[in-house]
Amino acid sequence: MAQAGARPWARSDAKHQAIVRAAREVFLSNGYLGTNMDLIASRSGVSKQTVYTHFGSKEALFLEIVGSMTGDAGDRVHHERPELGDGDDLGAYLRAFAERQLRIVTEPELLQLRRLVIGEVGRFPELAKVLYERGPQRAIDEITAMFQRLRERGLLSCDDPAAAAEWFNWLVMAAPLNRAMMLGDAAVPDEGDLREHVAEAVRIFLAAFGPAPRS
16 A cells, blocks of 8 residues: 555665664654654664655654554464365464464554554554454455365355455454453463464354254
8 A cells, every 4th residue: 555755666676674673673662752753763874865755754663664564464374274175184284374373463562563553553453444444354355265265165155255254363362362452462372372262262152153064
């Protein structure tokens, strides 16, 4: 999503990437109000004018950080997902996907970003829109497409794959993500708790949406 004031630089441009890395570190450490372009310029090894040339404004740079972090996290969740092979166990497949999704979404930097965006939503409602579209909404869209394919193969019983995707996503994400958001990184589930939570979420989901028994 192009932002007002930003320049159409290639994301592979070295100076562009240096600015993004420095801005990510500064915004997450200092918050939006505590961040200034001088510090970002100093950390990235470029002039302040170069920062403005690439991004136009502090707000545009912040939007870039929100979009790039959530987009990159989504890529890691969805681009590494294999297809379910014939004879593969559906429950194991869904558990592996959900475990990867939950691990990534509860990474400390992503939790910090989510808290920061929520704190700034009154000032910049566009931030929350970017975070939602590239985070939860993308996840639900990707899961919907996955469930549509599984439904066509007779592996799920759901008239509405999008509704089933909503249930699956929030059965997996809601409780651990809310605890981590409100109670801090110490509330992020450890590996054992994460696997236990995901296994129960998938069990409940398949009890409602699993394949119909054969007569």
